[in-house]
Amino acid sequence: MTALDLTFACLDYDRTRALQDGRVRPEGIALNFLPLPVEETFFRQLKHHEFDVAEMSLSSYVLTLDRPDPPFVAIPVFPSRYFRHQSIYVNTGSGVTRPEDLAGKRVGVPEYQITAGVWQRGMLADEYGVDPFSVRYFTGGVETPGRSEKIALDLPDGVSVRPIGPSETLSAMLADGSLDAVMSASVPSSFGRSPQVKRLFDDPKAAERDYYARTGIFPIMHTVVVRRELLDRHPWVARSLTKAFEESLRIAYDDLRYRSALKVMLPWLDDHVAETVSALGEDWWTYGLEPNRHVLEVFLRYSFEQGLAKKQRRPEELFAASAGSAYTI
Known part of the structure; x- marks a missing residue:
């Protein structure tokens, strides 16, 4: 054959x-x-x-x-x-010190539909009571301007998703305070370079181990x-x-x-x-x-x-x- x-x-x-x-x-x-x-x-x-x-x-x-x-x-x-606890970054001036504080905030995501974002929003809802519909999402490239959704979305009323400007990036907007947080599979370059950018979870490994122990989810x-x-x-x-x-x-x-x-x-x-x-x-x-x-x-x-x-x-x-x-x- x-x-x-x-x-x-x-x-x-x-x-x-x-x-x-x-x-x-x-x-x-x-x-x-x-x-x-x-x-x-x-x-x-x-x-x-x-x-x-x-x-x-x-x-x-x-x-x-x-x-x-x-x-x-x-x-x-x-x-x-x-595990995606480690992939949530916040601006230190945003007032976000706990996961619960993300409700109502401006959060950057490369695309609303990416798998990492689905897991992060779901985890934040189940574990910390953050209603995904309460967050204002902004989409675009983490480092390179111009990224758009690969799949056309038909979202229900109540979901707030807007693209950032054609010359803007999520990493820079997080550093300058235009965004309160970024949820990204890749590490924003402003993390480690800007004192204004830190991880949401101070010890993400411990948070992820605890999450798995309780949920069985990898x-x-x-x-x-x-x-x-x-x-x-x-x-x-x-x-x-x-x-x-x-x-x-x-x-x-x-x-x-x-x-x-x-x-x-x-x-x-x-x-x-x-x-x-x-x-x-x-x-x-x-x-x-x-x-x-x-x-x-x-x-x-x-x-x-x-x-x-x-x-x-x-x-x-x-x-x-x-x-x-x-x-x-």
């Missing part, structure tokens, strides 16, 4: 590297791995459907399902996860999507890819635990892995629907409550049925 040639765009992660270098080959597939920055991948896939398989923002993917003819189907693979940022027309023709591709991603993940776990030499440039890697296992458990990074059901349910609730998704979906609605079950460490 001739292998099916597929393009796959994704950031160069440790958990996908075995797919990139050929140590893992999906059954029946010749995978052309394109290591691209996440924002480039998202833009090109959402606008032009350029790749057969692509890493995709979980939020953006969920919103594509509201289209009359959704272009993608996901498989239960999550190449990016991230937020999912990205999933992997396949062009729907491709899966319609070749439904077996979903399971073949899922198995390959599982194996590549297992190799990454093994590399982190290898001790004859350091495969990662962290001199106290053993301590870091032990600390992570203590806080999150042995299988802290899992693929598959069932191990991640609770995390996905919470995210889907947030997307709907924040006026993004038009319906509150169930996790089963996100993934190709032919993907099957996934390996858990």
Whole structure:
């Protein structure tokens, strides 16, 4: 059987590297791995459907399902996860000293629909009572002017979202006090340079560990999507890819635990892995629907409550049925 040639765009992660270098080959597939920055991948896939398989923002993917003819189907693979307490920055003159103080404030976000923002707004609502509709959101580039939403939004009345000026950036506006806070996946350059900019949480690591201990949520940022027309023709591709991603993940776990030499440039890697296992458990990074059901349910609730998704979906609605079950460490 001739292998099916597929393009796959994704950031160069440790958990996908075995797919990139050929140590893992999906059954029946010749995978052309394109290591691209996440924002480039998202833009090109959402606008032009350029790749057969692509890493995709979980939020953006969920919103594509509201289209009359959704272009993608996901498989239960999550190449990016991230706690986002550490990614909320405030101006020291804003009067924001506690999460609760964000109610009614001016908060910058690169895009209202980005996954990090959905998680942050949801966490602030659930944990600190900050009504997302009480905040005034301003969208634009963190460092480069001119960023706009990759997906056209149809938000309900009561959601305040406005673009910043064509020459403005969120980082500069946070430093000069034009914004009270910024929620961003990337670190604003004004953080560390301006004495007016600090993190909302003084000890974000402690806050994130406590959050996980209470909620069991290690937020999912990205999933992997396949062009729907491709899966319609070749439904077996979903399971073949899922198995390959599982194996590549297992190799990454093994590399982190290898001790004859350091495969990662962290001199106290053993301590870091032990600390992570203590806080999150042995299988802290899992693929598959069932191990991640609770995390996905919470995210889907947030997307709907924040006026993004038009319906509150169930996790089963996100993934190709032919993907099957996934390996858990």
